[in-house]
Amino acid sequence: MSSRLFVFILPFVVIAIFWAMSRYESKAAHDPTHKGFFERNGTVLGIVFILLVAFWALFLVTLPYLYMVVESFHPKLPPAQRGGPTDVLTIAQYKSFFINPVDNEVNGIHIYAFAYSIITSVAVTALNFAICYPLAYYMAQAGTAQKVRLLMLGLIVPYWVNEILRAFALRLLLASNGLINQTLIGLGITDEKIDFLGNNTGLYVGLSYAYLLVMVFPLYNAIESLDKNQVEAARDLGAPWWKIHRDVVMPYAKPGIASGCTMVFMLSAGSLAAPQFLGGPSTLWFTSIVYDFFFQSFNWPRGAAYAFILLAACIAFVMLMLRMFKVSLGETIK
Amino acid sequence: MSSKHVIKGMIGFYILLFFLYLFGPLLVMSVTAFNTPNYPTAIPFEGFTLDWFVKLWNHRAMMDGLKNSIIIGLGVVAISVPVGLAAAIIMNQIYHRARGLFYLVTISPVLTPGVIIGISTVIFWKDFFEGGDRVTALLGLDWSVKGTFYKGIVLAIFGQASFVSAYCLLIIMARLQRFDRAQEEAALDLGASYPQVFWHILLPFLKPALISAAVIGFLSSFENYNTTTFAILADKTLVTVLAGEARQGTTPALSALAVIIIGISLAGAIVYEVMKRREESMAERAKERAKIAERGEVILGGT
Numbered sequence: 063m064s065s066r067l068f069v070f071i072l073p074f075v076v077i078a079i080f081w082a083m084s085r086y087e088s089k090a091a092h093d094p095t096h097k098g099f100f101e102r103n104g105t106v107l108g109i110v111f112i113l114l115v116a117f118w119a120l121f122l123v124t125l126p127y128l129y130m131v132v133e134s135f136h137p138k139l140p141p142a143q144r145g146g147p148t149d150v151l152t153i154a155q156y157k158s159f160f161i162n163p164v165d166n167e168v169n170g171i172h173i174y175a176f177a178y179s180i181i182t183s184v185a186v187t188a189l190n191f192a193i194c195y196p197l198a199y200y201m202a203q204a205g206t207a208q209k210v211r212l213l214m215l216g217l218i219v220p221y222w223v224n225e226i227l228r229a230f231a232l233r234l235l236l237a238s239n240g241l242i243n244q245t246l247i248g249l250g251i252t253d254e255k256i257d258f259l260g261n262n263t264g265l266y267v268g269l270s271y272a273y274l275l276v277m278v279f280p281l282y283n284a285i286e287s288l289d290k291n292q293v294e295a296a297r298d299l300g301a302p303w304w305k306i307h308r309d310v311v312m313p314y315a316k317p318g319i320a321s322g323c324t325m326v327f328m329l330s331a332g333s334l335a336a337p338q339f340l341g342g343p344s345t346l347w348f349t350s351i352v353y354d355f356f357f358q359s360f361n362w363p364r365g366a367a368y369a370f371i372l373l374a375a376c377i378a379f380v381m382l383m384l385r386m387f388k389v390s391l392g393e394t395i396k
Numbered sequence: 397m398s399s400k401h402v403i404k405g406m407i408g409f410y411i412l413l414f415f416l417y418l419f420g421p422l423l424v425m426s427v428t429a430f431n432t433p434n435y436p437t438a439i440p441f442e443g444f445t446l447d448w449f450v451k452l453w454n455h456r457a458m459m460d461g462l463k464n465s466i467i468i469g470l471g472v473v474a475i476s477v478p479v480g481l482a483a484a485i486i487m488n489q490i491y492h493r494a495r496g497l498f499y500l501v502t503i504s505p506v507l508t509p510g511v512i513i514g515i516s517t518v519i520f521w522k523d524f525f526e527g528g529d530r531v532t533a534l535l536g537l538d539w540s541v542k543g544t545f546y547k548g549i550v551l552a553i554f555g556q557a558s559f560v561s562a563y564c565l566l567i568i569m570a571r572l573q574r575f576d577r578a579q580e581e582a583a584l585d586l587g588a589s590y591p592q593v594f595w596h597i598l599l600p601f602l603k604p605a606l607i608s609a610a611v612i613g614f615l616s617s618f619e620n621y622n623t624t625t626f627a628i629l630a631d632k633t634l635v636t637v638l639a640g641e642a643r644q645g646t647t648p649a650l651s652a653l654a655v656i657i658i659g660i661s662l663a664g665a666i667v668y669e670v671m672k673r674r675e676e677s678m679a680e681r682a683k684e685r686a687k688i689a690e691r692g693e694v695i696l697g698g699t
Contacts, residue, residue, distance in 0.1 A: 332509020
């Protein structure tokens with residue numbers, strides 16, 4: 063229990079340190095115009111604000127994350143032995159990602175699933191960017207206000223239908239006796255049914271389809287504020303269209319591009335619905351493996367370790383990309 | 397000139413393709429909801445039926461799930477909107493050295509995969525409630541904290557509120573940045589207290605942002621799958637019931653549900669569009685009137 067208790071106290075210590083620092087600084091540099099927090103908000107409101115935010119930041123965000131990390135450094139034990147002498151810190155769960163504890167061989171399946179999930183997510187992100195960029199540019203620069211609003215509504219309405227039903231809709235199209243196969247056979251293009259779900263086409267389409275909107279909006283917001291005269295000027299100076307986009311629009315819209323790509327990448331790397339409903343029987347998706355640890359083998363520590371590996375890898379990858387394209391994280395989230 | 401037409405045609409074709417991609421699957425699914433075969437197919441269309449809607453209505457698990465989804469959605473909104481508001485206000489006032497960390501902590505749920513939020517929520521609250529039980533046992537109370545609170549609905553609310561609050565924070569902060577401090581100062585000069593400024597000036601100014609935060613919060617809670625599927629434990633929401641149904645096989649009743657959702661959202665979209673147009677024409681008329689009034693003034697000033 064000691065490691066869990068330590069983690070529980072940790073955020074409170076951090077807050078206490080910051081509080082002490084602010085006390086010290088306000089005393090050192092005395093500023094008579096400065097008003098205290100409770101003076102500015104009223105005592106009652108101030109307390110309510112602090113309680114609300116503390117509950118959120120500590121109990122809904124920080125502590126759950128820290129507990130997940132702690133859990134991943136523990137062995138899998140029956141409930142009665144939790145907190146007992148066998149409940150020690152261990153890296154066995156992380157080791158099991160690389161080396162299978164059953165046969166001591168390299169854990170090829172899980173490593174492959176991990177790499178496959180990441181690479182597929184990157185590809186889906188690139189695909190969605192290619193699909194959405196022209197539309198976002200058209201909406202932001204060329205369309206009239208009314209047309210844009212209509213397009214916008216057209217974009218939003220399908221997204222009120224939830225993820226599962228959208229995956230279900232795609233499955234009706236892509237299943238072996240679905241509409242696309244019926245059409246292809248009916249037109250005589252192919253004689254045999256194509257197994258779109260088995261060869262992972264369904265998975266790719268499903269991921270792309272699920273996160274189109276997440277890409278369109280940041281792009282649109284970024285391009286919208288670009289002064290039309292800049293594009294005009296570039297055109298007057300004789301730049302071909304692809305150069306205008308490469309040298310004028312895209313550099314300007316970089317924060318929006320980064321934000322859209324980050325969101326799509328994170329969402330698809332962590333997605334559960336598309337691989338569950340549109341993947342074939344042999345599709346190995348990393349979050350599905352995590353899901354199985356929780357619901358089939360009830361191995362929470364190992365599931366937590368895998369989840370943490372995924373989170374760390376995704377964050378590292380996004381950070382690397384942002385640094386490469388020289389965008390700050392703050393810009394991305396706006 | 398003709399090349400311009402070609403480009404225009406190509407853009408139109410592209411937009412058409414894009415929306416075909418977006419709406420095509422939903423249209424096909426909608427057709428299957430009205431078709432008689434047991435397996436959802438659009439072609440051949442064997443006969444028109446509304447049976448699948450009746451089946452959906454009589455689907456106990458789905459209706460129970462719907463009830464839970466609504467309870468969870470309302471719970472999430474009740475937590476997230478006040479939290480988002482409080483966090484947006486504190487963001488401006490917090491000790492400057494702590495601001496970076498505060499921003500990172502409050503925004504991180506937006507980028508964290510939902511699966512991980514769900515897992516961490518379950519792990520933490522299980523330990524926390526078990527700790528609570530130990531405390532009540534020490535106090536000699538005959539009351540189980542875990543038995544009372546360790547429930548799917550509670551955990552789903554906590555898990556979803558963690559990222560919905562972040563959405564609310566972003567929405568409210570965006571509007572708060574446009575708040576004119578002069579208004580606050582004017583009120584203070586006129587003798588208002590700080591809480592009065594909050595209730596009578598800041599809140600009315602933020603009202604549109606609060607409403608859209610509530611709507612977006614409810615919708616993202618209602619639709620959520622990744623976090624909920626972990627946090628919901630033995631309970632069910634509409635989406636997790638749907639997922640179970642879709643995994644077991646396919647039935648046109650699912651299509652019927654989609655038709656209802658599409659119908660509702662289309663109606664909402666149309667109402668929104670009509671309201672927006674009316675608002676615009678009203679703004680237009682007001683502008684016209686202002687122009688006329690201005691002209692009148694000019695004339696009056698001239699005479």
